[in-house]
Structure formats: structure tokens, C-alpha cells
Amino acid sequence: MELRTERLVLRGWxxxxxxxxxxxxxxxxxxxxxxxxxxxxxxxxxxxxxxxxQGWEEAGYGLFALxxxxxxxxxxxxxxxxxxxxxxxxxxxxxxxxxPRALWGRGLATEAARAVLEFGFxxxxxxxxxxxxxxxxxxxxxxxxxxxxxLDRETELPVLGLRVRVCALSRAEYEANxxxxxxxxxxxxxxx
Numbered sequence: 001m002e003l004r005t006e007r008l009v010l011r012g013w014x015x016x017x018x019x020x021x022x023x024x025x026x027x028x029x030x031x032x033x034x035x036x037x038x039x040x041x042x043x044x045x046x047x048x049x050x051x052x053x054q055g056w057e058e059a060g061y062g063l064f065a066l067x068x069x070x071x072x073x074x075x076x077x078x079x080x081x082x083x084x085x086x087x088x089x090x091x092x093x094x095x096x097x098x099x100p101r102a103l104w105g106r107g108l109a110t111e112a113a114r115a116v117l118e119f120g121f122x123x124x125x126x127x128x129x130x131x132x133x134x135x136x137x138x139x140x141x142x143x144x145x146x147x148x149x150x151l152d153r154e155t156e157l158p159v160l161g162l163r164v165r166v167c168a169l170s171r172a173e174y175e176a177n178x179x180x181x182x183x184x185x186x187x188x189x190x191x192x
Contacts, residue, residue, distance in 0.1 A: 001056075003064065003115045008075060008108060010064035010115055013053050017065050020074035021045055024100045033137040034098070035085075036160055055081060061124045066099070066112055075103055078112040080120050083132055088155060089166055093120065095129045097143065104139070110146045117147060118179060121171050128170040135163045148177045 003010040024030050025040035025048070040048070055062035063079030076099035083094040095116055097109040120126045131149055133140035149167035156163055 001064075003119060004069070005111050005115050007069055008112055008115075009067045009069055010078065010112060011067065012056070013049060013065050017074060018042075018046055018049055020100070021049060021065075021077075024076060024098065027101055029101050030098065033134040033140070036162070052077070061093075061120065063096070064112070064116065066108070074100070075108060076100055078109065078116050080116060080124070080126075080129070083130065085159070086132060086155070086157060086164070086166070089130055089132070089152075092128075092130045093126055095120065095131050095147075097140075109140075109143045113143060113147055117169070117174060121174055121179065126171065128168060130166055130168045132164050132166050135165050141165060141167075148173065 001012060022040070022042045022045040025045045026042075028037075028039055031037060031039050052063045059080075059082070061080045063077045063081060065077055066075035067073060068075050076097065078095070078097035080093050080095055083089060083092060095113055097113055099109055117129065120129055130152065131140070131144045131147075133144070135154060144165075144167040147169065149169045150173070152166045152168040154163060154165050
């Protein structure tokens with residue numbers, strides 16, 4: 001499975017993604033609002049990478065590796081997963097993203113997430129998605145807003161006791177907004 005946007009390739013995971021993924025997950029600023037804010041070891045990241053691969057096999061959707069089209073550089077990930085860490089929203093599918101700090105502020109998370117929304121609604125057949133972020137994470141909240149998501153609730157993560165914002169977008173809302181693809185191209189011209 002591969003999707004393309006103006007600046008990104010969203011693709012399956014490769015073994016060579018481990019080093020840049022581990023570097024991203026070891027950056028305290030990147031991990032600041034993820035779970036309890038702890039960085040991850042290379043071994044923890046390797047286990048996460050394996051779970052991301054398995055997610056695709058089990059669900060038929062998952063997290064895409066991102067790479068810059070121009071350079072081929074690893075650019076983080078975005079995709080769909082079941083947010084088991086917040087049982088009160090289940091059953092649900094969450095859209096999420098994580099990019100290396102050097103790529104922040106360029107609109108890449110929004111661009112990638114738009115492609116994933118189109119994939120989720122048009123190909124997977126989802127009826128809705130949620131996105132969850134710590135209430136302090138203004139950057140992720142801004143991406144949710146750009147995606148047309150609406151605040152569903154603020155709540156607390158059961159295990160960590162941290163406040164999170166849950167935003168939602170239904171298929172009907174997405175279609176009412178025109179479901180604009182990330183690249184601006186007609187839907188039929190994109191994806192593989």
C-alpha cells in the first residue's frame with residue numbers, strides 16, 4: 001500500500017526505517033506529549049515497528065511510514081490505529097502522526113493526515129475517526145482543526161491520569177466538507 005501527496009510518500013515499513021524512527025523516538029521534544037513523555041530506547045522502538053507491521057496484517061489498515069518525495073528522507077509516520085489506551089472512546093479508529101522535529105512547522109502532518117483520511121473513508125470504509133492529544137499539545141490540536149475535526153470531549157487517560165482532547169470526524173462531515181485530498185488532485189488520480 002502506498003499513497004502519494006505533493007511532498008510525501010506514505011508507504012509500508014522497511015527494516016532501514018528503524019534507525020531514523022529510533023532517533024525520532026529518542027528526542028525528548030518529539031516525545032514530550034506522547035504518553036508520559038518518556039523517550040524510547042532502540043529496543044522499544046524496534047518492538048513498536050514490529051507492532052506497526054502486524055497492525056496492517058490484522059486490520060487491513062495501520063500506520064504508514066512517511067518519506068519526503070524530493071529526497072527520500074524518512075519523515076515520521078501517520079495512519080490509523082485502534083486507541084485501546086482510551087477505552088471510553090471504543091469502538092473507534094484513531095488517526096495519528098509523529099514527525100521528526102526538523103520537519104515540524106511545514107504542514108507535513110496535515111498533508112499526510114489528509115491522505116490518510118481519504119484512505120480511511122474511501123478505501124477502508126470507516127464511518128468516523130477520532131484523534132487524541134494531550135490538552136497542552138497545541139500543534140496536534142491545530143492539525144486536527146485543519147482536518148475539519150470537532151472537539152468531542154476532554155477526558156483523562158485512565159492509567160496515566162493525563163488530560164487529553166478527543167476530536168472526531170464522521171464520514172458525513174468529511175463528505176460535507178468536500179473530502180479534499182491532500183494533493184488537491186481528483187481522488188481517482190491518486191494512490192496505488
